[in-house]
Amino acid sequence: MSDLMNTAGRRALIRLLFCFALVSLAFTSSAFSQSGGELRFCLRSEPKTFDPLLVDDDSSLAIRYLTGGVLVRANRKTQDLEPELAESWKVSKDGKQITFKLRHGITFSDGSPFSSEDVAFTMQRLMDPALHTSTGDAFRSGSGAVSTKIIAPDQIVIIFPAPLAGLERLFDQVAIMSAHSPKKEVAVLGPFLVAEYKAGSSVLLRRNPNYWKKDSQGRRLPYLDSIRLDIQSNRDVEMLRFKRGELDLINVLDSDYFDRLAASSPQLAHDAGASLDSDFMWFNQVASAPIPEYKRAWFRSANFRRAISQAINREDLSRVVFNGHAQPAVGPVSPANKFWFNSKLKAEPYRPDSALKRLQADGFRLQNGALFDKGGNAVEFSIVTNAGSKPRERMAVMVQEDLGKLGIKVNVVTLDFPSLIERISQKFNYEAAMLGFRNVDLDPNGQMNIWLSSAENHAWNPQQKSPETAWEAEIDRLMRAQASTADPKKRKGSFDRVQEIAAEQAPFIYLVNQNALSAVSGAVEGANPGILSPQTFWNAERLTLNASTRASR
């Protein structure tokens, strides 16, 4: 009897242990696949909107990237276009239509199904003139409305009034909204959804339980449970918190901070190489600008501009101002832009002798260490730049010294940003300006508003009724030509020539392309910082935190 009891007891014990082991295994497996922890990093300003179609600022862009589902996505490492919500797409030969074949079985975060109706709704809302969004402006190819044609629940055609070059790449910025969900901004197709927003403090994103993507082992993405975005504009505080382990990422770092971090923890500091951003200066060539006529004549001379360009030591700018974390700039396209960069061009080398010869060819003469033009006017001009940007102020001081060696007197003036913008874009009351261009678009269409002579951002001489110079007319023609064909080779040929003219005429004197610098904590697994925005969390759905960090949070 006692043996029988023992045997029954042993069996019960074994069953109990077996059940316990199964439950533990299931729990561990679930925890491994789903509990990636909470990633933390900072937004440098308050997000201005949560509406994905109205996004215009960096913080809102970051939130849109993490929450929005797009039809196609540009891979931030390879720069290739990859299918997302659309399985495939086809652009018509005339470049006016694009047909998307959509994935099946996808639902929004609120459970409503995704179909071509949602794409049609998003495009109609995006192109609504009353909404007026920068994302929508990129799709405006000519007069006339953009229309959509739903062929099937999984197939849609979007028709544009005029050819739109690089059309498919523009959809990387279009987060699809639900046509039927009552809470449009809350229903998302991206890996995360906005769970909590404390104005002035933080935004909490949680995993979208209905996110469609799975990894190669069939585990549902994203790995992370949540992302906490603290709103913090002070970079010193951001760096201190990162060093203390309170933050996991710093998406964009200045070279000073980068070097300090690299000195103490080199494994956390990441330099991905030259970014798309560029710093440059230009001379005011506006006919009605309140500057002396003889100075306007200097600024309108290509020889003068090229001479200034040759007299600037870009290697020194990169080495001294950015501690080597920048490259001498070649032109409007950074070498980081693999397809569109004209590889025949090289950065203007530092050649003060050649610069002086160019100036002498234009009638300038060096006398007692000072340069005079043929009218006997001493060569002196001011460079305005924005106060508070240390790198730019340092560059201006170095340019001041470089040009001083040619006998040119340069006055550096730092102004608060609104005053600066008023001077360079409304009153044109300046002589030379130094600013930067933060380029997020690989395609040259993103630079149409700079290169067309009629454009507002044609900084050296904006809003011309007709091109005032032959080379500007040529650029206008080439920019329009590349925008009106879908043939990548023809487009590349046209834009290569634009870059050559920009190098010959030097309307912008490009100085440096800053490197993409970032910081990633050792707690983050799967990070692979790149040069395209968002540099550190472009693959957020595949990021996870290590076990010890997960346990400590």
Add this chain to the structure above:
Amino acid sequence: MQRERMNAARKLACVVVVAVCAVSLAANWLAPAGYAKQFRDAPSAPPSHQHLLGTDEVGRDRFARVLYGTRISLLLAPAAALVSTVLAALVGGLAGYLGGIWLRLARGFTDLFLSLPWLFLLITVRALLPLNVSPLVSVLITFLILGLLGWAASARVLSTSADALRNSDFVLQARASGLHGPRLFLVHVLPNLKPVLYAQFWISIPVFILSEANLGILGLGVAEPLPSWGSLLRELEGLITFREEPWRLVPLLLLIVVMTSFQLLLSNEEVTA
């Protein structure tokens, strides 16, 4: 005993101010490299025999910049203080002497002047100035603006003192003797305002040095490559720990020492007043 200690401290303060002024005036001999030369092979270098306080971010000798910056801030701040004190004496002193509606008007005006957001106004005024001015002219303009805008607080103090003097026995006696108008003001009122004027003058100097430093931190003070205490203090932005590069703190320490010395000298003037 305490008075003796105070006197000793004042003497020390006087020595410090004179020594700092003398050293800054000798900048040409002590730092022959100058404040603008860029040693581009040695940016952000630590102290060495060649660069006693190291170099700044573009390789300029920090010791030379501290000396020249001290010269600029210490010479021009008193000049600005003089401008503001003269204006304060004219507005506040006269209003207090005249009394009645003039006094009420002057007080209303100074109150309004004091309530204006000066930092934003200074930024606007600086932005409206011509761009093509040399760094030396820009520094003169900066301190002139500070002097022209900094008189209101002193004027309020002076108007109160002059108002008290207007009804004093000796002024009444002078009036009874037939003395009136500007002569009464110049002979009897103004000489008695002197101690207050001196005190306001000394108070204004550190205020203007700090104002210029604040403008410098905003990037709106003295134009490059000319140094000032304001532009030198900007280097401290981003310095996370003092241990990293302690020599970068020298301009800040100098500012503290000079300001403290001014305050010690000032307390003497206040006692006299």
